[in-house]
Amino acid sequence: xxxxxxxxxxxxxxxxSALLGGSxxxxxxxxTTDTTTTGTTAGAPNTGAGGDATTTLLMLxxxxxxxxxxxxxxxxxxLA
Amino acid sequence: MTTNKAVLAATLVSAALFGAIxxxxxxxxxxxxxxxxxxxxxxxxxxxxxxxxxxxxxDAAVQHVGINTKGNVGTPNNFTDVAWYQGSxxxxxxxxxxxxxxxxxxxxxAGVFKHxxxxxxxxxxxxxxxxxxxxxxxxxxxxxxxxxxxxxADMLAQDLRPEIALITCEGAxxxxxxxxxxxxxxxxxxxxx
Numbered sequence: 001x002x003x004x005x006x007x008x009x010x011x012x013x014x015x016x017s018a019l020l021g022g023s024x025x026x027x028x029x030x031x032t033t034d035t036t037t038t039g040t041t042a043g044a045p046n047t048g049a050g051g052d053a054t055t056t057l058l059m060l061x062x063x064x065x066x067x068x069x070x071x072x073x074x075x076x077x078x079l080a
Numbered sequence: 081m082t083t084n085k086a087v088l089a090a091t092l093v094s095a096a097l098f099g100a101i102x103x104x105x106x107x108x109x110x111x112x113x114x115x116x117x118x119x120x121x122x123x124x125x126x127x128x129x130x131x132x133x134x135x136x137x138x139d140a141a142v143q144h145v146g147i148n149t150k151g152n153v154g155t156p157n158n159f160t161d162v163a164w165y166q167g168s169x170x171x172x173x174x175x176x177x178x179x180x181x182x183x184x185x186x187x188x189x190a191g192v193f194k195h196x197x198x199x200x201x202x203x204x205x206x207x208x209x210x211x212x213x214x215x216x217x218x219x220x221x222x223x224x225x226x227x228x229x230x231x232x233a234d235m236l237a238q239d240l241r242p243e244i245a246l247i248t249c250e251g252a253x254x255x256x257x258x259x260x261x262x263x264x265x266x267x268x269x270x271x272x273x
Contacts, residue, residue: 046249063101
């Protein structure tokens with residue numbers, strides 16, 4: 001029982017560390033400076049983010065598993 | 081005890097990341113946040129606050145945006161609103177008022193203009209102002225451009241008639257650019273004030 005808990009704890013820490021060190025694939029990340037003037041020729045707007053859906057779902061899955069693993073470990077430890 | 085603290089910290093960090101990713105993918109698109117602190121540079125027949133396209137069941141709020149740091153027209157900071165580019169004329173003025181909206185969010189769920197491609201020539205578009213004024217436009221043309229060839233300069237230069245151009249993404253995803261490879265542009269002409 002204890003051995004299994006340690007594995008979960010290690011996995012949670014490893015995944016979280018990887019997430020902190022890695023890049024999170026956000027659809028759009030830059031900030032905006034509003035410098036509008038008449039006649040300014042701007043580029044076409046970027047009005048879609050769905051192409052990153054797979055990456056986003058993967059990141060949600062990894063972080064979700066990490067949360068569940070951590071919660072499970074802590075719950076078992078508190079009950080032990 | 082140290083292990084417990086480490087696991088707790090990792091769990092909290094993971095939960096925060098999970099929440100941030102989820103919100104960013106489905107609710108908030110900060111790239112497009114452009115506070116409306118710049119007055120429209122042209123005369124403003126109306127200050128657009130809402131757009132309605134009955135044939136597509138669209139009834140959305142209109143945000144005011146400028147240019148983002150990449151030099152592109154800003155977009156709404158969420159996936160349900162439409163944005164009016166303040167560097168273009170206001171709706172109803174001579175020229176083309178540029179409005180845009182997302183086709184989808186980070187989970188590929190529908191954005192406000194998900195079904196814009198289904199619009200047909202002659203369809204009605206209504207834009208409402210804060211003061212209650214409502215302008216009626218009729219679609220005159222629907223064009224699909226490669227994303228590097230959208231005639232933004234032409235849109236901004238054209239001043240023969242009061243028009244609006246609704247823009248959204250279309251086509252295949254370009255991973256390196258994090259954008260779709262085409263833009264759908266719906267041109268509509270003022271039918272009546």
